[in-house]
Amino acid sequence: MSAGDYLSVSDLTVKYGGLLAVNKFCMTVEQGEIVSLIGPNGAGKTTVLNLLTGFARPSGGKINFQGNDITGTPPARIAANGIRRTFQQNSLMFDLTVAENVRAGLHTRVKSGFFASLFYSAAFGEEHRAIRIGVDRVLDAIGMQAQRDIVARNLPFGDQRKLGIGIAIAGQPSLLLLDEPAAGLNPDESAQLTALIRRLRQDGITIVLVEHDMRVVMGVSDRIVVLSRGEKLAEGTGAEISTNKEVLRAYLGDGSWTMPAAIN
Template sequence: MSETILDLQDVTLRFGGLVAVDGVSMDVRQGEIRALIGPNGAGKSTIFNLVTGVYRPNQGTIRFGERSLNGVPPHRLAGLGIARTFQNIRLFSSLSLMENVLIGAHSRGRSGLAGAVFRLPPFRQEEENLSLQAWEALAFMGLDQKAGELAKNLPYGEQRRLEIARALVSQPRLLLLDEPAAGMNPQEKSALMETIRRIRDTGITVFLIEHDMRVVMGISDRVAVLNYGKKIADGLPAEVREDAGVIEAYLGTGGKRERRRTRPVVALPQVALEGGAGHAGN
């Protein structure tokens, strides 16, 4: 079994009285495609925001390799080797595709401000290297033909791909994808699954949140399930799919609830009292 790259231990986050993430422990192993699923509002994106330092946990530890991520500010993460995409696309809409990707490479630049202002040779060399890498990232995602266009002029599916290109150019060890398939059509989803496998094959560990079960079950090595901030299952896709708790979280306890709600209506007359059923006290 390969080593753990990301490790969450007993992580809890409260917003006032609401417990958004409740004692979650999970790990991501080097080289795998790891998925986190769960109903809306289960706390999945919050987990990403905790890992990337947007929120700080009230309790628990998050480790990346040997390093604790507690208290590391967001702008240091890219340098450590963590990159992410967003659930609601957050491109720099008035910048070109090329510029968007170059911002993704920002943490990799070494030259300071003086080098940039006076265009010293080391700066020029570095800019050329970064431009080359930006081209490669765009080409990897099939967007190199449109490098000069503004991000806002791209169709939706390509904006999602551009977000991935922007994350890849920082050459991360761990890539966090927040609902990468959202809003894609079936063809785009198939292409995306292929792309995620190709990213994994380059040696980057992938940790994704996704709603689309076909995508999750098709590519993930292991799947964790979150419901109301708690982890309710974790394992191979096939195991998770069969888990009774997961099925209940997704389909709800609808059957039982339905009955509870309808019974009193039906049983309102005295019959209910006479029947002496468990719900009579209602």
């Protein structure tokens, strides 16, 4: 595939009232890459993920995914096309168990209908087997087999974040968008998350990561795109970004974020 054939975003723009939340934003992602999207609070990172998944409609620009123009396509259709996301705020079904949450993530892949579920048909039995296998596959991937029967609200915060990723990968996405998966994690949990993100890529999932934790970002990214006030400020490798004067100025000026000494 040549540059931009997998995911390409051009001149993406969205206005909220007088605010240009995202302004003429361009980005390409190659299949198999991990690209991080970083920037100060309010830079427009979540809005870009909302645009990519149909949760927000752009006022201008185009999104191309695997050869199709998906600009303005509704969320369910985009998900069915192989793009899944996690949310900045945990969006679990807190009263259900870990396995039940994962099963809900599989739901859109279930085919046999209402009548098949009333009359235990061969197709229905087959489907149940497929669901069991699907749930096991996800629990293995996120390393949560041992917690499968725990109610989500009783999980430690780090495991709730992991389960959010599990729900997103249940649909076997081609492209996974993660919105600050390390927020609120302790160093041990964020090291585990870094390993999980690497494993997902090895399993063939392409990843766009929105994250403030630079240890995670530097630990997984092939490329980093920096957003500031809705516009692309810089793009490059971790080494390039961590020494880019404009990037450092944007962050220091904002005060919400500082480049950790470890990568300077």
